[in-house]
Amino acid sequence: MATHPGGGSRLLMKKPISLILADAKRSELKxxxxxxxxxxxxxxxxxxxxxxxxxxxxxxxxxxxxxxLSFVLAGLVCAVAGLCYAELASTMPVSGSAYTYAYGTLGExxxxxxxxxxxxxxxxxxxxxxxxxTGYIVEILSDFGLQIPAYxxxxxxxxxxxxxxxxxxxxxAQFLPQFNLVGALGILSVTALLVIGVSESAKFTNVAVVLKxxxxxVFIAVGLAYVNGDNWSPxxxxxxxxxxxxxxxxxxxxxxxxxxxxxxGFEAVSxxxxxxxxxxxxxxxxxxxxxxxxxxxxxxxxAVLTGVVPYKDLGVDAPIAxxxxxxxxxxxxxxxxxxxxxxxxxxxxxxxxxxxxxxSSVMLALCYAQTRVFYQMSRDGLVPAVFGKVNPKxxxxxxxxxxLGIIIAIAxxxxxxxxxxxxxxxxxxxxxxxxxxxxxxLRKTEPDxxxxxxxxxxPYLPLLGIALCTCIIGLIFVDKWTSLQRGNWVPxxxxxxxFAIGVxxxxxxGRRHSKLAKGEAVLGDVSEPxxxxxxxxxxx
Numbered sequence: 001m002a003t004h005p006g007g008g009s010r011l012l013m014k015k016p017i018s019l020i021l022a023d024a025k026r027s028e029l030k031x032x033x034x035x036x037x038x039x040x041x042x043x044x045x046x047x048x049x050x051x052x053x054x055x056x057x058x059x060x061x062x063x064x065x066x067x068x069l070s071f072v073l074a075g076l077v078c079a080v081a082g083l084c085y086a087e088l089a090s091t092m093p094v095s096g097s098a099y100t101y102a103y104g105t106l107g108e109x110x111x112x113x114x115x116x117x118x119x120x121x122x123x124x125x126x127x128x129x130x131x132x133x134t135g136y137i138v139e140i141l142s143d144f145g146l147q148i149p150a151y152x153x154x155x156x157x158x159x160x161x162x163x164x165x166x167x168x169x170x171x172x173a174q175f176l177p178q179f180n181l182v183g184a185l186g187i188l189s190v191t192a193l194l195v196i197g198v199s200e201s202a203k204f205t206n207v208a209v210v211l212k213x214x215x216x217x218v219f220i221a222v223g224l225a226y227v228n229g230d231n232w233s234p235x236x237x238x239x240x241x242x243x244x245x246x247x248x249x250x251x252x253x254x255x256x257x258x259x260x261x262x263x264x265g266f267e268a269v270s271x272x273x274x275x276x277x278x279x280x281x282x283x284x285x286x287x288x289x290x291x292x293x294x295x296x297x298x299x300x301x302x303a304v305l306t307g308v309v310p311y312k313d314l315g316v317d318a319p320i321a322x323x324x325x326x327x328x329x330x331x332x333x334x335x336x337x338x339x340x341x342x343x344x345x346x347x348x349x350x351x352x353x354x355x356x357x358x359x360s361s362v363m364l365a366l367c368y369a370q371t372r373v374f375y376q377m378s379r380d381g382l383v384p385a386v387f388g389k390v391n392p393k394x395x396x397x398x399x400x401x402x403x404l405g406i407i408i409a410i411a412x413x414x415x416x417x418x419x420x421x422x423x424x425x426x427x428x429x430x431x432x433x434x435x436x437x438x439x440x441x442l443r444k445t446e447p448d449x450x451x452x453x454x455x456x457x458x459p460y461l462p463l464l465g466i467a468l469c470t471c472i473i474g475l476i477f478v479d480k481w482t483s484l485q486r487g488n489w490v491p492x493x494x495x496x497x498x499f500a501i502g503v504x505x506x507x508x509x510g511r512r513h514s515k516l517a518k519g520e521a522v523l524g525d526v527s528e529p530x531x532x533x534x535x536x537x538x539x540x
Contacts, residue, residue, distance in 0.1 A: 012107035015380070015516055017446055020092050020104050032199045033275050035282040035289075037206070041365055042269045042290025044205040047212055048362030050262020051301055052355045053132040056319025062245055063255035064237040065306040068299055070255035075295040077256075077472065078263045080465035081432035082291045083455045084439045086284035089270040090452040091442070093279030097270045098431040099373050101438040103380070105445075108517070112510055114434055115377045116502040120495075121427030122370035123404075125264050126363050127412035128424065130183035131155070133359040135318065137182055140352045145340045151178040156414040184409040190364040191405025194371065195391075195398045198275050201364055208361035213297065215354025219320060220300045222347065226327045227307030237311075245479060257475050260425045262298065264366075266291045267431065272372070280452035320355070324348045367408060371401045381515035382506070415494070423495055426476050433469035436462040 033041070059067040094100050099118060103111035134153050141148060158174050193201050239248035245255075269286040276282050305314060308323045316322055324332075324347050332347040371387075375397045378388025387400035439455055439462045455461055480492060511517070 011109040013516060014105065014107050015100075015103040015111075017092070017104050017442070017449065019516075020094060020100060032277070033202060033272055033282070034277055035285040037202045038269050038272060038276060038282055038286025039289040039293070040206045040209045041202070041272060041368075042266045042286050043213065043293055044209045044358075044361035045269075045365030045369070046263060046266050046290060046294040046362075047209075047216070047297065048129050048132075048262075048359050050259065050264075051216070051298055052136075052318070052320060052358060054258055054261060055298075055302055055305060056314035056316055056322070058255040058258045059302070059306055059311045059319075060313070060315030062247065062251040062258065064235070064247055064251070064311045065232045066236040066247075066252040067255055067259070067306060067311075068302045069235070069252050070259045071295065071298045071302055073253070073256040074259040074263060075291075075298070077260065077429075077432065077465070077468045078266060078291055078295075080461050080468065081435055082266060082287050084432075084435045084462055084465060085267065085270050086287045086453045087439055087451060087455045088435060088442075089283040089287065090280045091449055093276065093283060094376060097267060097369070097373055098434050098438075100376055102434050105438040105441040106434070108382075108514060109506070110434070112377075112382055112506045113502070114431065115373055115382065116499070116505075117427045117430055118373050119370060120498055121264065121424055121431065122366045122373070123408045123411060124415075124427075125261070125424045126187060126366035126370070126408050127183070127415060128261075129359050129362045129366065130186045130409075130412035131180065133186045133356065133363065134180055134183040136352050136355045136359065137186075139318065139321070140349070140356065143339055143344065143349065143352075148182060152181045153183075154178040155180050180413040183412040186360065187363060187367065187409040187412050188405055190360060190367055191401060191409075193364060194368055194401050194405070195394065195396060197394045197396060198368075201368065205361050205364060208357040212354045212358030212361070213293075215350055215358075216297055216301055218347070219324070219351060220297075220304055222329065223304035223308050223323060223327065227304060229307070231307050231310055243482065245475075254475055254479060257425050257472050257479075259298075260428060260472060263291070263294070264424060264428050266294070267369070267428070272368075284453040318352075318355070320351055321348055324351060367401075367405060370408070371397055371404055374400055374404060379515075381513040381518070382510040384509070426473060426495075429469045429472040429476075433466050433473075436465035436469070 055067060058070060059065070063070050088101050089097075092100060092104065097118065099111055099115040102114040138148055138153055154176070156176060156179055158176060193204060236249060236252055237247040239251065240246045245251050245253075266287060269290060270283065272283075272286070276286075301320075305319055305323050309319075309326050314322065324345065327347075329347060332345050333343055334346050335342065336344040374383055374387040376388075377383045378385055378397075378400065386403070387397060389397060389399055391398040440459055442449065443458065
């Protein structure tokens with residue numbers, strides 16, 4: 001097999017680190033994001049469906065009050081991966097995130113697989129969040145007597161439990177005449193904001209973050225007075241015998257894979273490297289700062305939720321609203337002539353508003369991250385040039401952003417997204433593992449690279465990250481295998497079909513148009529040395 005630029009075989013050729021750094025210098029994207037903006041972007045991307053929706057499901061069906069421990073486990077994995085992301089993002093501050101890191105360390109075919117997996121990860125995650133966003137929109141409109149038909153708020157494909165012989169239960173896919181138009185409109189709205197400009201998107205994110213964090217802090221402060229310690233006993237309920245991951249230690253471990261979904265957003269900070277004012281300094285602050293803030297908030301919210309409401313009652317779309325109803329603070333009930341009931345629970349209303357704003361900021365951050373990964377892949381020639389074309393007026397990849405927004409909106413409207421959360425966690429764990437491998441590889445092959453931030457306790461932390469990500473992937477596959485035995489083939493079919501399409505796209509387009517393989521990816525006119533600061537600090 002022939003060798004190509006970057007060394008190795010055609011499929012395993014690597015993009016030289018010097019070329020990656022040169023790309024960062026030549027970026028057409030406008031650098032407008034400060035460290036505060038990046039922390040806000042991270043918090044905006046992280047705090048969303050994971051806490052407003054999925055925490056209740058993880059507690060009710062798998063971990064019980066032990067969901068607090070699940071947050072610790074998931075947070076540990078993300079903390080290790082976050083340190084590795086911080087080193088790579090400060091060393092190679094380009095928009096491609098794990099895709100770019102894989103291109104520079106493992107080779108083109110792995111980079112393509114990573115980019116394609118990130119499309120699934122960000123796209124499905126954004127679509128899943130849109131489904132939760134739809135639920136809160138429907139609830140708040142119903143408070144005012146406005147009803148949206150169910151066929152405009154439900155996915156086209158669903159999976160339902162069907163009773164079988166000998167008290168067995170199978171899962172069957174169904175195709176129904178319905179379309180989640182509300183969720184699709186939510187995705188298209190944040191897409192329009194991203195097309196307008198990144199600074200405008202950042203302003204919206206900042207407002208949304210302040211609002212949703214404020215709402216959660218109010219929930220924690222009020223809820224502490226209503227906590228019943230008996231609801232925490234036992235912290236880890238014994239396995240109920242219905243499945244290997246229904247409570248017990250394995251339930252806590254599996255719940256951490258669900259909770260893992262709640263952290264997917266912090267990775268989005270690394271995709272903002274091309275638009276950060278001072279990427280070497282600000283990216284580590286954005287990644288680690290947002291991760292610390294969100295982990296602390298998550299654990300406190302989980303503690304209040306399971307302390308106020310028995311964990312088996314939390315398996316609903318809006319567990320925080322259930323907890324507020326259980327508190328039923330008299331001071332929160334106000335007269336309101338605009339609602340059919342004549343009175344309104346102000347605390348519940350504020351929680352719903354906070355959830356809508358919070359989920360909106362998550363959709364925006366995830367869609368943003370996806371467009372920036374495809375922007376970098378387009379610059380490398382692996383996807384069509386339309387995804388890398390920057391609008392000179394808005395300084396954003398407007399056309400590519402619009403196309404991806406439409407694709408994600410269709411997914412939000414049609415797919416059984418409540419069953420695909422594990423696939424998002426699968427993609428996230430794979431990305432985190434590759435990032436940890438990339439740190440080990442670059443420390444060995446490029447020891448003289450300027451590293452503004454370095455992973456502490458090297459090489460033990462990257463190795464620990466690889467082991468933890470492998471465990472998460474293993475737990476997900478075990479659950480999917482048992483799910484297949486019950487007839488739930490939809491997620492696996494979607495995953496296999498998606499990757500088959502990806503193989504075809506790479507074979508017939510990416511492999512033929514790769515700029516690195518064709519010798520078109522050259523350093524160009526870069527007058528400064530590659531280890532010089534990427535940004536003129538005097539302009540910040």
